[in-house]
Amino acid sequence: MYLSSLLLLPLIGSAVIAALPAGHTLLAKQVALGTSVLTAILGIAMALQFDRGVGTFQFVESHEWITSFGVKYGLGIDGTGLVLILMALILAPIVILASWNEGEGGRFSQKAFFALLLVLETFMVGVFAATDVFLFYVFFEAMLIPVYFLIGSFGGPNRSYAAVKFLLYSLLGGLLMLAAVIGLYVLTKSQFGAPTFDVTELGALNIDQNLQRWLFLGFFIAFAIKAPMWPLHTWLPDAASAATPGTAILLIGVLDKVGTYGMIRYCLPLFPDAAHFFAPTIVVLAVISIIYGAILAIGQKDLKRLIAFTSISHFGFIVLGIFAMTSTAGAGATLYMFNHGFSTAALFMVAGWMITRRNSSTIADFGGLQRVTPVMAWMFFLAGMSSLALPGLSSFVSEVLVLVGSYQTFPVAAIISTVAIVLAALYILIVVQRSLHGPTAPGNESLPDLTTRERVAIAPVIAIIIFLGFVPSVLLNVINPTVTHTLTQVHAIEPTPTAGE
Amino acid sequence: MNFVAPVINYSQILPILIVLGTALLGVIVEAFFARDRRYQIQVPLSIAGLVVAFLWILKIHATTAITAESAVAIDGPALVLQGAIVILGIAGLLLIAERKLDSAGDAFAAQAAAIPGSEAERTATLAKLTQTEVFPLTLFAIAGMMLFPAANDLVTMFVALVYQGAPTPVTAFMAACTKVAAFGAFARLFYVGLSGARWDWRPMLTVIAIVTMVLGALWALTQTDIKRMLAYSSVAHSGFILTGIVATNKAGLSGTLFYLVTYGFTTIGAFAIVTLVRNASGEATHISGYAGLGKRSPWIAALLSLFLLALAGIPLTSGFVAKFAVFSAAYESGSTLLVIFGVLTSAIAAFFYIRLIVLMYFQDPEESGPTVAAAPLMTTAAIALCATVTLVLGILPNSLVHVIDAASRFVF
Numbered sequence A: 001m002y003l004s005s006l007l008l009l010p011l012i013g014s015a016v017i018a019a020l021p022a023g024h025t026l027l028a029k030q031v032a033l034g035t036s037v038l039t040a041i042l043g044i045a046m047a048l049q050f051d052r053g054v055g056t057f058q059f060v061e062s063h064e065w066i067t068s069f070g071v072k073y074g075l076g077i078d079g080t081g082l083v084l085i086l087m088a089l090i091l092a093p094i095v096i097l098a099s100w101n102e103g104e105g106g107r108f109s110q111k112a113f114f115a116l117l118l119v120l121e122t123f124m125v126g127v128f129a130a131t132d133v134f135l136f137y138v139f140f141e142a143m144l145i146p147v148y149f150l151i152g153s154f155g156g157p158n159r160s161y162a163a164v165k166f167l168l169y170s171l172l173g174g175l176l177m178l179a180a181v182i183g184l185y186v187l188t189k190s191q192f193g194a195p196t197f198d199v200t201e202l203g204a205l206n207i208d209q210n211l212q213r214w215l216f217l218g219f220f221i222a223f224a225i226k227a228p229m230w231p232l233h234t235w236l237p238d239a240a241s242a243a244t245p246g247t248a249i250l251l252i253g254v255l256d257k258v259g260t261y262g263m264i265r266y267c268l269p270l271f272p273d274a275a276h277f278f279a280p281t282i283v284v285l286a287v288i289s290i291i292y293g294a295i296l297a298i299g300q301k302d303l304k305r306l307i308a309f310t311s312i313s314h315f316g317f318i319v320l321g322i323f324a325m326t327s328t329a330g331a332g333a334t335l336y337m338f339n340h341g342f343s344t345a346a347l348f349m350v351a352g353w354m355i356t357r358r359n360s361s362t363i364a365d366f367g368g369l370q371r372v373t374p375v376m377a378w379m380f381f382l383a384g385m386s387s388l389a390l391p392g393l394s395s396f397v398s399e400v401l402v403l404v405g406s407y408q409t410f411p412v413a414a415i416i417s418t419v420a421i422v423l424a425a426l427y428i429l430i431v432v433q434r435s436l437h438g439p440t441a442p443g444n445e446s447l448p449d450l451t452t453r454e455r456v457a458i459a460p461v462i463a464i465i466i467f468l469g470f471v472p473s474v475l476l477n478v479i480n481p482t483v484t485h486t487l488t489q490v491h492a493i494e495p496t497p498t499a500g501e
Numbered sequence B: 001m002n003f004v005a006p007v008i009n010y011s012q013i014l015p016i017l018i019v020l021g022t023a024l025l026g027v028i029v030e031a032f033f034a035r036d037r038r039y040q041i042q043v044p045l046s047i048a049g050l051v052v053a054f055l056w057i058l059k060i061h062a063t064t065a066i067t068a069e070s071a072v073a074i075d076g077p078a079l080v081l082q083g084a085i086v087i088l089g090i091a092g093l094l095l096i097a098e099r100k101l102d103s104a105g106d107a108f109a110a111q112a113a114a115i116p117g118s119e120a121e122r123t124a125t126l127a128k129l130t131q132t133e134v135f136p137l138t139l140f141a142i143a144g145m146m147l148f149p150a151a152n153d154l155v156t157m158f159v160a161l162v163y164q165g166a167p168t169p170v171t172a173f174m175a176a177c178t179k180v181a182a183f184g185a186f187a188r189l190f191y192v193g194l195s196g197a198r199w200d201w202r203p204m205l206t207v208i209a210i211v212t213m214v215l216g217a218l219w220a221l222t223q224t225d226i227k228r229m230l231a232y233s234s235v236a237h238s239g240f241i242l243t244g245i246v247a248t249n250k251a252g253l254s255g256t257l258f259y260l261v262t263y264g265f266t267t268i269g270a271f272a273i274v275t276l277v278r279n280a281s282g283e284a285t286h287i288s289g290y291a292g293l294g295k296r297s298p299w300i301a302a303l304l305s306l307f308l309l310a311l312a313g314i315p316l317t318s319g320f321v322a323k324f325a326v327f328s329a330a331y332e333s334g335s336t337l338l339v340i341f342g343v344l345t346s347a348i349a350a351f352f353y354i355r356l357i358v359l360m361y362f363q364d365p366e367e368s369g370p371t372v373a374a375a376p377l378m379t380t381a382a383i384a385l386c387a388t389v390t391l392v393l394g395i396l397p398n399s400l401v402h403v404i405d406a407a408s409r410f411v412f
Helices: A002-019 A025-048 A079-098 A110-129 A133-142 A144-154 A159-192 A209-226 A235-242 A245-255 A257-270 A272-299 A303-324 A327-358 A374-387 A394-407 A411-436 A452-470 A473-489 B010-032 B035-060 B076-097 B119-126 B134-150 B154-164 B171-193 B195-221 B226-246 B250-276 B298-312 B318-332 B336-362 B377-395 B398-407
Strands: A058-066 A071-077 B065-067 B072-074 B277-279
Touching: A002 A025, A002 A058, A002 A071, A002 A079, A002 A110, A025 A079, A025 A110, A058 B398, A071 A079, A071 A110, A071 A133, A079 A110, A079 A245, A079 A257, A079 A327, A079 A452, A079 A473, A110 A133, A110 A144, A110 A245, A110 A257, A133 A144, A133 A159, A133 A257, A144 A159, A144 A245, A144 B336, A159 A209, A159 A235, A159 B318, A159 B336, A209 A257, A209 A272, A235 A245, A235 A303, A245 A257, A245 A303, A245 A327, A257 A272, A257 A303, A257 A327, A257 A473, A272 A303, A272 A411, A303 A327, A303 A394, A303 A411, A327 A374, A327 A394, A327 A452, A327 A473, A374 A394, A374 A411, A374 A452, A394 A411, A394 A452, A452 A473, B010 B035, B010 B076, B010 B134, B035 B076, B035 B134, B076 B134, B076 B250, B076 B377, B195 B226, B195 B336, B226 B250, B226 B318, B226 B336, B250 B277, B250 B298, B250 B318, B250 B377, B250 B398, B298 B318, B298 B336, B298 B377, B318 B336, B318 B377
Parallel strands: none
Antiparallel strands: A058 A071, B065 B072
16 A cells, blocks of 8 residues: 555645645744655665566556456556656655745745645656556546646746646647557457456557557557657747746656656557567767757756756656666666756756845856855756766766667767767866856855755765766666566566676 | 327436426516616526526436437437536626616617617616616527537527527527537538538538637637637637547547637636636727736636637646547547648637737736726636636546546437
8 A cells, every 4th residue: 555655645735735724834834844855765765575586567456447348557666667656756855845936936826836846856756656557548648737836836926837738738739649549449359358457468569569559659659758858859949948946846756757658658568560660760969869859958058958958868867768668778867867856856946946045047147156156066966967977976877878788789879979978078067167166156146055954855865876876786776677577578688688798 | 190209218308398398487577577677686586597407417417319200319429519508607697787887788689679779778777777688588599509419400509599599698608518519510511410420521621620629729819809709719619629620539529618618618708717817998908908807807817828828729728638538539530741730720820819828927017908897706707607617627537537438429
């Protein structure tokens, strides 16, 4: 019942907040923080009982739901699901603490902001825990509603446009996926005699090559919009720069992972032949995303847009790792998803604090922060280093694993992608230099440094980034059996390592 | 010449008879009671009649028979649709009966013969000369609609059509109930009447379904009046419903029935809210009037959003389950093209529904914008009923799906 409790707890918290009389803003925040901390503790307790040797689903729950469609309320997690749920559950209280005052100046009360955040947390857990494709789809689509209101009601000047663009892109992707889900439904009905959406059963389907490719595309395009991959990425910079930093963390750090998670969970095991067929094309798109995101990040003048473009580059790495279909790259991709969540969170948190202090998100307005606000500057520096995958920080391990692993199957792609390491150094060091060093920009002389609340919020993020930089095995031990299991489902042939490497 | 009395299984058509009987009672009330007391009698009488009819439908469901000398077929699908029409009729009647919204009384002319806007009309209004014959007339219309999906031969169908010509005063009621009735009849025609020639009709109906979906969605996209938007979008929904009919399988039939029932409730709910958003001259139907509604009346905006999301087919609402049901049935029958067009037009439809939500939540209200009337009791009841059905059938559709699945067999 762990998973159901994780779903229910934030929902209860959100109902409590909604029921509070108007004006009890502080109490609403405390309830939100309390609920999310409680949920995180429960999630960690679950993680401690997770059997690391097993690559299949654990903590399985299954109940009949819509019987005539064969839909079940089916939950369960494997290593990938566990890692992503943990990421979401740990980030939620951090985001709530970090964006303590972000609901101010929104179109609606701060109460609504925190109630929506908790509803979103429920859907985030649900989408990673669902083992029934229909249930997954329900969470996948329902998740859009709270995010839409979070962006559109509490963001910056461009919020309404950004929220609508986000929603329409996602809805279009979702509807294409719906067509593919319907395809699966009809196939199970004719091949198994009764419809089912259970992912553990769907693997046994015998789908002819042509249909497999179409169904694969239905799922993949939806996930590529979410992930976001070039050329379907254009909604992300708008959404990220219009959203409050807290929403942006959940949007890019967690929600976008649903795209890459979906590729691992559905695209590979359900349509293995199509996955092999499209892999070269997707790898090319991934490499374009990696390079394109990095180059555009260098040119950004806006802090939040810069972080958004770096993420497009990072998501390229994750997709590359997934479709390289080797165990090293696969493990690297899953680890990358987790690490990217925290390094993006750190970047957006500090950027958000810088922006509210300076009341501007233009990079040129900052400068010399190192002297004025040393703690904030150091945190930004560390977050930046994690983003460019400095050895010793968590992202380094995952990036190396992805590159080494994809070199085995797509050497050219891996080599081109290494260029992005140089580009990453450029985009991070340029923004670090412009905002932290040099003469203090006018208007910045008396900016306050991080408050205690802000320090408490960012401390765990930085701790995780450093800890996993040295001990990635904590997560890799959980991830590896799942990756192996997924790769057997795709019938991937592991290339034998060349001697002397 | 031998004249044999027709054999009629009265139990089967009792629901229709109950509604007709109530309507006649209503006429008698009109004739014998003083003008100022009629309203107090008509409203409970009409609703009681519909409730009794619904209870009878529950009692006889799962029975099938052809009665009235093969003119009326009361079978599973007919009963499901009749049940839906009766419940929708109750919601519609509540809206029609609402008198607390317009200071002038209700949405209808005080005296049918008075010229709109004339001195005579104003006098009539001031004298509170509102007429109550709308209640029995609505009941006649409901009875006609109940007959329509059950009509088993052309004459009966004609009769039903004539009944339908009776005034059906509220657009909501029209949009929801008549659609249920008409598609029910159409499904019967297609599944039973043309059963032998089904495969000849399919290509043509596929084209019609696609054209309906695309044109309806595009028309609705260009509307700036909420009522027109809802009306044109209902054309697109007709296309989706046709998708289920064209499937010509059991899943298609049950999907069509599910769609009809849930769509009826969602539409009535949406229209009920439209009646509440008013300015000096009555309902404010231009969509710009909805700007900032989320801030001024959060509840009304939230409920309208729920109905719009259901119309757009977002999961956790009944609209999603309905869409899934008809699209999967169409795909199962091999109409991949229909599914693809359905999905694409759904995206267009989602755009114009969501545009309204954007207006309500993300834009500031107009200076002289309309106000939201405090929802009076009967309207509240109608909206609550529709919202509950929309949510419950979105999250736990099992109950209705089972009833419909069991009922999805036309008598041949």
